[in-house]
Amino acid sequence: xQNIDQPTEMTATEGAIVQINCTYQTSxxxxxxxxxxxxxxxxxxxxxxxxxxxxxxxxxxxxxxxxKGYSYLLLKELQMKDSAxxxxxxxxxxxxxxLIFGAGTRLAVHP
Amino acid sequence: EAGVTQFPSHSxxxxxxxxxxxxxxxxxxxxxxxxxxxxxxEIKFLLHFVxxxxxxxxxxxxxxxxxxRTGGTYSTLKVQPAELEDSGVYFCASSQFQGGGxxxxxxxxxxxxxxx
Numbered sequence: 297x298q299n300i301d302q303p304t305e306m307t308a309t310e311g312a313i314v315q316i317n318c319t320y321q322t323s324x325x326x327x328x329x330x331x332x333x334x335x336x337x338x339x340x341x342x343x344x345x346x347x348x349x350x351x352x353x354x355x356x357x358x359x360x361x362x363x364k365g366y367s368y369l370l371l372k373e374l375q376m377k378d379s380a381x382x383x384x385x386x387x388x389x390x391x392x393x394x395l396i397f398g399a400g401t402r403l404a405v406h407p
Numbered sequence: 408e409a410g411v412t413q414f415p416s417h418s419x420x421x422x423x424x425x426x427x428x429x430x431x432x433x434x435x436x437x438x439x440x441x442x443x444x445x446x447x448x449e450i451k452f453l454l455h456f457v458x459x460x461x462x463x464x465x466x467x468x469x470x471x472x473x474x475x476r477t478g479g480t481y482s483t484l485k486v487q488p489a490e491l492e493d494s495g496v497y498f499c500a501s502s503q504f505q506g507g508g509x510x511x512x513x514x515x516x517x518x519x520x521x522x523x
Contacts, residue, residue, distance in 0.1 A: 327509055338514040383450065394463060397450040
């Protein structure tokens with residue numbers, strides 16, 4: 297079967313660092329995506345990992361361990377505008393964008 | 408460049424009625440996907456078009472749902488007749504043809520469908 301787990305909610309302070317974890321179980325793994333979604337808006341692409349290791353992109357970094365079925369999204373120097381839902385999604389072989397989503401993590405950044 | 412656009416943004420219909428959702432992908436994107444998020448649940452895949460052909464429709468819930476993409480441009484998703492459990496947000500996404508590696512999928516803002 298397919299299963300993606302991530303925390304439902306997290307809170308953090310402006311300027312701090314937060315790590316959002318995602319564990320997955322799926323067959324035919326072909327990469328893991330992180331998307332950001334503000335309320336009422338379209339999910340927007342943040343990162344893609346298919347090989348083990350850390351991908352850094354500005355204030356955001358994403359890590360993948362395929363052997364452990366584990367990923368995290370690291371957000372540094374948090375800003376109020378980072379308050380949003382963060383969606384972990386796995387791509388299966390045969391369809392890069394046929395994504396299997398987790399339920400999302402709602403992050404609230406406080407002053 | 409225009410992003411993925413969906414119409415309408417909101418729709419409220421009565422049980423048993425028909426609703427048609429429209430998605431205009433980014434120009435030149437061969438891949439078009441429909442997803443759905445029902446209340447409190449995760450976003451789930453419905454189907455995938457490559458140009459005008461249905462590549463994968465394994466996520467379509469039942470035969471009340473019909474998706475088309477005539478001419479390989481915009482797509483429509485029709486629900487007929489609508490049931491209460493069809494309420495949710497319907498997302499469309501598009502991406503360029505993938506010859507290897509990944510291509511970023513761009514999502515629309517979604518259509519919020521409420522069946523009463």
